[in-house]
Amino acid sequence: xxxxxxxxxxxxxxxxxxxxxxxxxxxxxxxxxxxxxxxxxxxxxxxxxxxxxxxxxxxxxxxxxxxxxxxxxxxxxxxxxxxxxxxxxxxxxxxxxxxxxxxxxxxxxxxxxxxxxxxxxxxxxxxxxxxxxxxxxxxxxxxxxxxxxxxxxxxxxxxxxxxxxxxxxxxxxxxxxxxxxxxxxxxxxxxxxxxxxxxxxxxxxxxxxxxxxxxxxxxxxxxxxxxxxxxxxxxxxxxxxxxxxxxxxxxxxxxxxxxxxxxxxxxxxxxxxxxxxxxxxxxxxxxxxxxxxxxxxxxxxxxxxxxxxxxxxxxxxxxxxxxxxxxxxxxxxxxxxxxxxxxxxxxxxxxxxxxxxxxxxxxxxxxxxxxxxxxxxxxxxxxxxxxxxx
Amino acid sequence: xxxxxxxxxxxxxxxxxxxxxxxxxxxxxxxxxxxxxxxxxxxxxxxxxxxxxxxxxxxxxxxxxxxxxxxxxxxxxxxxxxxxxxxxxxxxxxxxxxxxxxxxxxxxxxxxxxxxxxxxxxxxxxxxxxxxxxxxxxxxxxxxxxxxxxxxxxxxxxxxxxxxxxxxxxxxxxxxxxxxxxxxxxxxxxxxxxxxxxxxxxxxxxxxxxxxxxxxxxxxxxxxxxxxxxxxxxxxxxxxxxxxxxxxxxxxxxxxxxxxxxxxxxxxxxxxxxxxxxxxxxxxxxxxxxxxxxxxxxxxxxxxxxxxxxxxxxxxxxxxxxxxxxxxxxxxxxxxxxxxxxxxxxxxxxxxxxxxxxxxxxxxxxxxxxxxxxxxxxxxxxxxxxxxxxxxxxxxxxxxxx
Ligand SMILES: Cc1ncc(COP(=O)(O)O)c(C=O)c1O
Ligand SMILES: Cc1ncc(COP(=O)(O)O)c(C=O)c1O
Numbered sequence: 001x002x003x004x005x006x007x008x009x010x011x012x013x014x015x016x017x018x019x020x021x022x023x024x025x026x027x028x029x030x031x032x033x034x035x036x037x038x039x040x041x042x043x044x045x046x047x048x049x050x051x052x053x054x055x056x057x058x059x060x061x062x063x064x065x066x067x068x069x070x071x072x073x074x075x076x077x078x079x080x081x082x083x084x085x086x087x088x089x090x091x092x093x094x095x096x097x098x099x100x101x102x103x104x105x106x107x108x109x110x111x112x113x114x115x116x117x118x119x120x121x122x123x124x125x126x127x128x129x130x131x132x133x134x135x136x137x138x139x140x141x142x143x144x145x146x147x148x149x150x151x152x153x154x155x156x157x158x159x160x161x162x163x164x165x166x167x168x169x170x171x172x173x174x175x176x177x178x179x180x181x182x183x184x185x186x187x188x189x190x191x192x193x194x195x196x197x198x199x200x201x202x203x204x205x206x207x208x209x210x211x212x213x214x215x216x217x218x219x220x221x222x223x224x225x226x227x228x229x230x231x232x233x234x235x236x237x238x239x240x241x242x243x244x245x246x247x248x249x250x251x252x253x254x255x256x257x258x259x260x261x262x263x264x265x266x267x268x269x270x271x272x273x274x275x276x277x278x279x280x281x282x283x284x285x286x287x288x289x290x291x292x293x294x295x296x297x298x299x300x301x302x303x304x305x306x307x308x309x310x311x312x313x314x315x316x317x318x319x320x321x322x323x324x325x326x327x328x329x330x331x332x333x334x335x336x337x338x339x340x341x342x343x344x345x346x347x348x349x350x351x352x353x354x355x356x357x358x359x360x361x362x363x364x365x366x367x368x369x370x371x372x373x374x375x376x377x378x379x380x381x382x383x384x385x386x387x388x389x390x
Numbered sequence: 391x392x393x394x395x396x397x398x399x400x401x402x403x404x405x406x407x408x409x410x411x412x413x414x415x416x417x418x419x420x421x422x423x424x425x426x427x428x429x430x431x432x433x434x435x436x437x438x439x440x441x442x443x444x445x446x447x448x449x450x451x452x453x454x455x456x457x458x459x460x461x462x463x464x465x466x467x468x469x470x471x472x473x474x475x476x477x478x479x480x481x482x483x484x485x486x487x488x489x490x491x492x493x494x495x496x497x498x499x500x501x502x503x504x505x506x507x508x509x510x511x512x513x514x515x516x517x518x519x520x521x522x523x524x525x526x527x528x529x530x531x532x533x534x535x536x537x538x539x540x541x542x543x544x545x546x547x548x549x550x551x552x553x554x555x556x557x558x559x560x561x562x563x564x565x566x567x568x569x570x571x572x573x574x575x576x577x578x579x580x581x582x583x584x585x586x587x588x589x590x591x592x593x594x595x596x597x598x599x600x601x602x603x604x605x606x607x608x609x610x611x612x613x614x615x616x617x618x619x620x621x622x623x624x625x626x627x628x629x630x631x632x633x634x635x636x637x638x639x640x641x642x643x644x645x646x647x648x649x650x651x652x653x654x655x656x657x658x659x660x661x662x663x664x665x666x667x668x669x670x671x672x673x674x675x676x677x678x679x680x681x682x683x684x685x686x687x688x689x690x691x692x693x694x695x696x697x698x699x700x701x702x703x704x705x706x707x708x709x710x711x712x713x714x715x716x717x718x719x720x721x722x723x724x725x726x727x728x729x730x731x732x733x734x735x736x737x738x739x740x741x742x743x744x745x746x747x748x749x750x751x752x753x754x755x756x757x758x759x760x761x762x763x764x765x766x767x768x769x770x771x772x773x774x775x776x777x778x779x780x781x782x783x784x785x786x787x788x789x790x791x792x
Binding site: 005240 | 655
C-alpha cells in the first residue's frame, strides 16, 4: 500500500468488538488480567494503551521502522533517547539543532556525566572530525531551524556507524511524507508530533521510531520506567491528524515553494532561505533526500533593520504571530525577538540569525491570500527605506 | 495588540475557500491567546450579579446563558459553516436527521404540504411520510428531477420543496436554479440536503435556495468520528428554526463541535481528494467488463452530467454501480473481496466504505418497495475515502476479477 493509504489504515483496523471504523479512545488506566501471573496484551496504561499503540503502529509503518513509541512531547522523546547513554559517553549534535534540544543536552544530559559538543553537520569533514572514541550518539536535524540548512542524512549515518555511534534524526521539519531517515541508514527517527503529525495546533506530543528490535526494547524499557507516555486523547487526535498528513504536507509545501519563489524576486527581501530554491546551498541534497517537495518552513531576511522586520512580523493578518509550526494555520515569527531571543546578539549573528530574519510556517490557506497578506505587511519595508532605496 | 476583525472581514479582501476553512468565524485573539478554539463544556453560564442577568434578558445582549441555547465553541463552527456556504447563519444539531427534522418541524404545521423528490436518504422520506403525516402534514413524492411533476404537485397549502443534490444512492443532480425558481414562483420555501455535494462542490444558497442542510457526519466532519447536522440560510429564514432548537434541544455536544471544527480545517484538501478518487474510480468501473452501469455525475454517461458540469466544482467520493449479471450473492462476493474499504453504511470520511444497499439501508424493504425506488440486488455503493486512488482501483479490480 502507498503512503497515504497506510496513513489511514495501518494501526486503524476496525474495532474487533463492535466493528467501529474509528476505534474507541481507551481511557482506562488498568486492564483486567486473565489470571494471576498471566498477562493479557495490555496491563497498565503506562506500559501500553490500545489508543497509543494504534498511533505507534501507524508511525512505525510510515517511517519504515520496526516499532514506534509515543511520548508526552517532542522533548520527552529526545530525552528518551539520551537516557540510552551512560556517564563518560559523548554526544555530537549538529549546530542547527532545535533550541530545546540544545538546552536538554547542555543543561540536563550533561549533568549525568555525559559530554556534549556541537559541530556543523552540513560540513561532513568537520562533523566527522568532531567525533571522539566515546561518541555514542550523533544527533541531527534536516531541514535545520531557522536557517533551513540541509544535512545529508545518509552520509551522517555512515560517519556515525564508522565510529560505532547511533544516528538519531529529528525529522520534525521534513516529516515521513518527504524523508524517511531509517531508510537512509539512521537508527532512530524522532518527531515533535506537536507539529505536522498532529497538524492542527492542538496536540502536544513526541515520537521515536527505530529499525532495530533490540533498540526498540531498550527505549521501551526506559519509557515505561520513566513514564513520559502520550495520553489517550492526544494519541487519538494525533492519529486523526495523520490521516490527512500527506495531503496537508504536500499542499503546504506547494504553497511554501510558490511563496519562496515570489519573495525571491521581490526587492524588499534581502535573501530567501528555502531548500526548494536552486541557489540554496542544500538544494541538491534536499532534492535527493526529500521526496518531491522541500518542506513548508521558509525563512527570509527583509531589506531592513530589526525594527522593520519586527514591524512586518506584527503586520500580517492571516499569518499569526506565534512560535511553533507545522499546523494548518500559517504562523510568522522574528527569530531575533522570539525563538532565538535568549541568544546574545553576537552569538546569534555568528550563528547567521540576523536582525532582519523572519520565519514562516506555511499553513493550508490559499496561496494568493497568503501572498496578499505578506505583500501588505512588507509595505513597511519600502517605508522604512530598504535595500532597493539605498 | 488589539483584536482584529473575524474573517471573512466585510471590509477586507475576499478570501478563498481553503482560507475560510482554516480561519472563518474564529476570533483572531482567543481565550488565553490560544491558537485553537477552546472546548467549552460548561452547561450553564453565570452572571456577575442580578442586574447583569436582567440586562441580558431585556437588552438581549450577545452572550451565553445556557448550553441548550448556544455554546461558544459551537458558535465558531456555525460561523465557519455559514461562511463556507455563503449564508448569514448556521445552526448545528446532534445529527443530520436532527437538522432535517428540526427544519421541517419549524417550518410546517398541520394541514401544510411538502413536495419531495423521491430519491433521497430513506430516513428523510420516512420522516416526511410517516412521522410528519401523523401531525397532519401531507407529503407528495415525485420522481427526482421531474420539475413538471413537482410543479404540478404544488398547491396553495404547499410550504416546502425538498430535495437532495446529488441524491443518494443514484447521484441525480438537481438543477438548483430551476428548483429555486419553482419555489419563488409559487412562494414556497426550498430546502436542499447538500450532504453529498458539500460547500466545496456547490453552494445552493447562491442559486436562491432558502435552506441548505448537511449531515456533518459525512464530509464536513470528514473522519467518521462524529455525528452532527446543520441548517444554513439567511438570519430571517433561520429565526424560527433556531427558536425551536432551544425548545427541543437537539444540540450537538461541545466535543463533537470541536472535532467538526478541526475536520473543516482540512475540508478543501479532503474534498479535492474525494473528488479525484471518485472520478478516477468511477472511470475505472465504467470501463470494467463486470460492471453493468455506474452512477456518478462526473461521467458523461450520467443522466445529469450536463447539470452537474455546469453547477459543481467536483462530484464527490460516492459512486453507485451495478455488477453485470450478478444476483445478490454474487454482488455480495465482490463487496466481501475488497480489502481497503470497510463494509458499512455512511460516507464522506477519510476511510473508504462499501455496502450493498439491499442489505444495509434497504434491508427492511420488500423487493417491490426497493424496485420502486430503484434499489437493485446487484447494486453496490462505494464511498471513496482519501486513500491513494491507485490502491483503491487495484483493490476493486482484484475484487471484480476473482
Ligand atoms: C525540530 C524540533 N524538534 C523538537 C521540538 C520539541 O518538541 P515539543 O515542543 O513537542 O516538545 C520542536 C518544537 O518545539 C522542534 O521544532
Ligand atoms: C444525504 C443524507 N442526508 C441526511 C443524512 C442523515 O444524517 P445523520 O446520519 O447525520 O443523521 C444522511 C446520512 O445518514 C445522508 O446521507
